[in-house]
Amino acid sequence: MELFGLLNYWLVIVLMMIGFYIVIAQGNLVKKMVGLSIFQVSVFVFYISVGRVAGGTAPILADGIEVFSNPLPHVLILTAIVVGVATTALGLAMIVRIRDSFGTIEDDEILAIEKGEDDK
Amino acid sequence: MISAHLPVLQVILPLLSAPLCLLFRRTYPSWLVALIMSWASFAIAAILLGQVLTGEPISYLLGDWAAPWGIEYKVDVLAAFVLLLVSGIGAIIMLFAPGSIAAEIPEDRVYLFYTMYLLTFSGLLGMVITGDVFNLFVFLEISSLSTYVMISLGKSRRAMTAAFRYLVLGTVGATFYVIGVGFLYQMTGTLNMADVADKLPAVTETRTILVALGFLTVGIGLKLGLFPVHLWLPNAYTYAPSVVTAFLAATATKVAVYALLRIYFTVFDVEAIEAYPLDEALLLLGLAAIVSMSAVAIFQTDVKRLLAYSSVAQLGYMIIGISFLTITGLAAGVLHVFNHGLMKAALFMVIACVFLRIKSVKIEDMAGLGKSMPLTMAAFVLAGFSLIGIPLTVGFVSKWYLITASIEQSNWIVAALILFSSLLAVVYFWKVVEIAYFRPRNDGAAPISEAPALMLVPLWILVGANIFFGIHTDLTITSAMAAAQSLMEVGP
Numbered sequence: 001m002e003l004f005g006l007l008n009y010w011l012v013i014v015l016m017m018i019g020f021y022i023v024i025a026q027g028n029l030v031k032k033m034v035g036l037s038i039f040q041v042s043v044f045v046f047y048i049s050v051g052r053v054a055g056g057t058a059p060i061l062a063d064g065i066e067v068f069s070n071p072l073p074h075v076l077i078l079t080a081i082v083v084g085v086a087t088t089a090l091g092l093a094m095i096v097r098i099r100d101s102f103g104t105i106e107d108d109e110i111l112a113i114e115k116g117e118d119d120k
Numbered sequence: 121m122i123s124a125h126l127p128v129l130q131v132i133l134p135l136l137s138a139p140l141c142l143l144f145r146r147t148y149p150s151w152l153v154a155l156i157m158s159w160a161s162f163a164i165a166a167i168l169l170g171q172v173l174t175g176e177p178i179s180y181l182l183g184d185w186a187a188p189w190g191i192e193y194k195v196d197v198l199a200a201f202v203l204l205l206v207s208g209i210g211a212i213i214m215l216f217a218p219g220s221i222a223a224e225i226p227e228d229r230v231y232l233f234y235t236m237y238l239l240t241f242s243g244l245l246g247m248v249i250t251g252d253v254f255n256l257f258v259f260l261e262i263s264s265l266s267t268y269v270m271i272s273l274g275k276s277r278r279a280m281t282a283a284f285r286y287l288v289l290g291t292v293g294a295t296f297y298v299i300g301v302g303f304l305y306q307m308t309g310t311l312n313m314a315d316v317a318d319k320l321p322a323v324t325e326t327r328t329i330l331v332a333l334g335f336l337t338v339g340i341g342l343k344l345g346l347f348p349v350h351l352w353l354p355n356a357y358t359y360a361p362s363v364v365t366a367f368l369a370a371t372a373t374k375v376a377v378y379a380l381l382r383i384y385f386t387v388f389d390v391e392a393i394e395a396y397p398l399d400e401a402l403l404l405l406g407l408a409a410i411v412s413m414s415a416v417a418i419f420q421t422d423v424k425r426l427l428a429y430s431s432v433a434q435l436g437y438m439i440i441g442i443s444f445l446t447i448t449g450l451a452a453g454v455l456h457v458f459n460h461g462l463m464k465a466a467l468f469m470v471i472a473c474v475f476l477r478i479k480s481v482k483i484e485d486m487a488g489l490g491k492s493m494p495l496t497m498a499a500f501v502l503a504g505f506s507l508i509g510i511p512l513t514v515g516f517v518s519k520w521y522l523i524t525a526s527i528e529q530s531n532w533i534v535a536a537l538i539l540f541s542s543l544l545a546v547v548y549f550w551k552v553v554e555i556a557y558f559r560p561r562n563d564g565a566a567p568i569s570e571a572p573a574l575m576l577v578p579l580w581i582l583v584g585a586n587i588f589f590g591i592h593t594d595l596t597i598t599s600a601m602a603a604a605q606s607l608m609e610v611g612p
Binding site for chain 2: 020023029032036039040043046047050073076079080083086087090091094095097098101102110114117
């Protein structure tokens, strides 16, 4: 079945669009960060799916293992996960500071406050 | 012996010294570390440029792992030229920084600024020197994450929101880039730029590669401040500390332009870009940028924001140069990368001096500055001439090449629009000059003095470079031409 064989990729697209939609549509900054994380995770799933070889096992050096999955994309994603964690941590830290100085984490309220400053 | 390891030292020295600043926790020692590392990087970049201008491109294998498997650092003329720009600007900015930083960042956080500066610096240098598409992403994120922190150090609370919005858009851009790299890897099974370039022609017709190119273009475009996706840039430049703005405006977007060149001409080739009509799309975006953003700049009341919009417009010139897909056009783009770095750094350094004295960057508050800060404002006028493209400045050289390139293609409309946009630059630049020189300072305003010598000297070194490279064009034009030729020859 073509549809089920490519299930991973369909899920990647669904996750990616959900994440991207949240980043664009949600006004709450924390929700924006959640969306951004989902968006990034979808790319991780994509890379991991790319590395799979049909009928392959784990890439271990041992007798009897001829067909194995490509470990390189998985290693790349370890790096990308670290980057993703750093981004989320930094983003959330900034949200804490934004709440301290603006008293809100709703995007439209912050924009209204900033517009008020401009008009002064 | 050590000279064989210069390519890796270029990146690793600032990267490893960043934690040193964090350990010192004091302003003066961390400044000293940043200063020494910036100048050491500048020296290394100068040596590397000298080596590749006379000899072959340098290939450095990290950890001695053979090329397509291990990470390769590749220094050709283009890379060395951009390395020289980034490290040179960094070296000058570090001389300039202490005076301005003391006024804009609380004393107990200054060491964090130097830590973040060194990380950004090494990230940008790494993006330039690497020959591996995924390694480029890692350096992109190192420089981006530390850039967000540097912007958020700004005095106004809006620095924090500007940094956050940049973080969201920057992460989306970087993730788009990773998706593009994933598709490339899926089709070619390799990440080394030269190796991908070898294997691409076989699959270049597939839709996967088309989608990959689309994701890569949009991803890098977000970082670059390409016209319709530049929305993070004005606020980030306006609310960041002045020194940070000067450094970023001169280096970060330029390195993104470099990444675009690498992807388009080293990984892909001219035929592929022409086949997907990306050149026409880029030309239109570039033209839209130079006209609309210059027009928007005219209506700004905040001089930092004015220069930020002018930056987006100037990036349009580079994109136009690249979109011609000719040697002259590419050389004009590369020249403008270098020249715009010089002029924008000088202009934002002037703004840092002005802010130090009058605590404002509103244009109306600059009345009478021509009299009270003559040296600073004279630097502003000369760097502004360079921005407009008046002969004997660097701005003239790159615009001359850009217009030559468009005339070569008999593209008179583009040439006319470039001239028109330069006229718009005269308007927004003159608006500031008129108020600074011809309007007297408000009665009763506190008297102000010239900026301190420690800030004026680096500023005037850069202004001098603007004029020096406008008259002695040998180094810049030789490098830009050699870079353009090597970019065009890669690929079948």
